[in-house]
Amino acid sequence: MSAQTDAEAQDNDRTTVATVCLGGCSGCHMEFLNIDHGLVDLVEDVDIVASHMIVDEKGVPEADIGIAEGVVTNEENVEVAEALREHCDTVVAWGDCAALRGIMSLRNYQDRDEMLEETFMGEADDESEVPFGDDEGIPKLLEDARPLDEYIDVDVYVPGCPPDADVMKESLEALARGETPEIEGDKLQYD
């Protein structure tokens, strides 16, 4: 057997993981990178097939585990969340935004269009427009930002802003072993 086929065989054994960033700040993904050297151990068991900071994959491929960071705040987020549910066996909500609404949902207390006006008007030149998302190119903001489970079924929640890197690693390892991660006590964070 050649060395290459060995590697391929190993690839096939690994649990595939896809991560997506919805209406989030990428803070959860940054914290994921804080697993640091542990990532080297982690990729022995998992194959990260999509993750915007690690892998050059723009879509939502088929995967055993699908992880989402961020609230569902625009129409694209809905599509991505639904694709994640469709393409992945287990769906994980990473962070306070996806699990519990988080800081991004602070916009819910304001009128969407007024907020966009306020944010963009006067900031740029005469050529620029307020991105209401009525045209193609920019996804339209939903009326409210909502946590993931208001759109799709979520199997595992890892709250925290962001969750601790170790908790992310442990939960992923447990899922790769086919177990439900136990995140309780101090591992449950809300800040």
Add this chain to the structure above:
Amino acid sequence: MSKATQSEAETGVTLEIDGREVQARDGQTILEAAREAGIDIPTLCEHANLSNVGACRMCLVEVDGERNETACTTAVQDGMDISVDTDELWNHRRTMLEMMFADQNHYCMYCEMEGDCELEDMFNRAGLDSSRVPLEYPDIEPDTSNEYVTMDLDRCIGCGRCIRTCDEIVGNGTLNFGNRGRETTIVADDDVPLGESSCISCGSCVQACPTGALYSPLSAYKGRERDCEVETTTCSECSVGCELEVFTNSGRIVKIEGNEDGPAGGQLCEMGRFELLADGRERITEPRVDGETVDLADAIDRARTALTEANGVNAFASDRLPRETLEALSETLSEYDASVEIPGAERAALESDVLAALEAELDVETADLLVDSLHDIEDSDTLVVYDTGIVETHPVVASYVRRAANGETTLVTIDDGTDRLERFADHSIELDAPTATVTEQVTDVFEAGTEALADAAIEDVVDVSLELSGDATFVLGPDVDDAETMVDVFGLAATSDNDVLSLGPGRNRAVADVPTDDLEADAEVAYLLAADDRGEDLDRQIELARGAETVIVQATRESALTEIADIVLPALDWFEREGTTVDADDDQRAVERVLDPRGEIDSDREIIAELQEVAA
């Protein structure tokens, strides 16, 4: 049931809690029995010194395998079989927590209480990682109308601790539930902004709140309580002598809280909890002479020369200072041709003259005329308050008065201005006559019966006299400064075998032991030991400074006074001082150093002592 009756009840009750046999006393709640046995039952709305209402349902326990009860409101019974830590009960608790989470806007990541929040701790214990209940996002405007207390109902879980604290501890009854039903919220008075309500800004509700719904902007985001060190000292703002628990982190004060095990039940007043922290004036760290920074030795030399060469010295000392500092000042001034004024000294002297005269005249012991302990006034059948200004000058005593009046005690208030306790008083006497006349009339009625007064207009006076048959306490406020009223009040107390609580304008009753004099009109030098004085005390010192040629000021912070001073010496701040203070019931209380001094000096007393060496 009161604590006293509980401890008297010795009837033994045996019950089982989570499989453990627990001995309890008849009348105890399941929660109390469990705590004594070291068994933890989760709670949120329960709080030290407050009545239990079973609002949060965290303490839900299963009784005899057949029904669920709140442990905080259910009395123990012999043979009870209690379960606390079951999956089913934790499911109930988690559901309650999810509803609390969904109903309001809890954003832990930027809440000032994050890390200290009891709700967050409970989320952790219950394993709340998502909400099965749709989130509400109610649009709630935080109430920032009060300078020191912010009410952000986004984080309120309706536990009612603040309401019970305001009612049961402070006796003010400002906070209440409003908009009953699904929209129930905490409201101040008739749902007015806190800053426009009857709130006295004592902050006791802030201390009691388990979440970040009530917090002080003075302490917000300064650090978590769990990362703080706590030092206790005595408040310098009035003669009640409340114990301050000062929380510090990295040499900075985070917040001040009251001692929940003390007689005041954790309450402090606006002055002790907030104003001590809110002094934003620039700190004086270096000595100055004529506006130029100089060495401490040079500044002291200049001050000595001025004191020595003066034809007379008018001195003033802050009564916020500990006894030892005032004594050091007195000793230093004895070397010079100096007179000294200390706030409260005049009243203390008058009081001691009156008491001495009465002792001789009526054959009573002074000690028998004064209350033993100032919180004992709550046990009086009748409280007669002369000068309701105590609401502002001695707020914690005012709360004892309100608590008593809310209970069984008859409250009589006598004031020649606005009656600040009118809504709590049974008789509010507002006569044009000076308060002395009222007392004199009460004395007449008390001694000779109602026939002594024919005038129906003074019905109140008759009522008061009749009330005096029980156990009464007379509270003398700071504005009573005439010998007549004092003789009458102490005399009435002596003849009716009752006690007086004297709350003079002085913050430290040790001033009675420091000799003071009338100031000289033409003294050339003013030596003003201002410390962190402000308000009226500072105004008085500015007046003295204006009348002098050379002004020596020893102060903690910059002010209009230090601006006009020729020689400025740094002084310690309240949290840097050490010594003792004497409170209104004559107890010595320790003033402890909370933080090391920031300025150039380590002790006010050393500087004062150095000034004693008269210039050659």
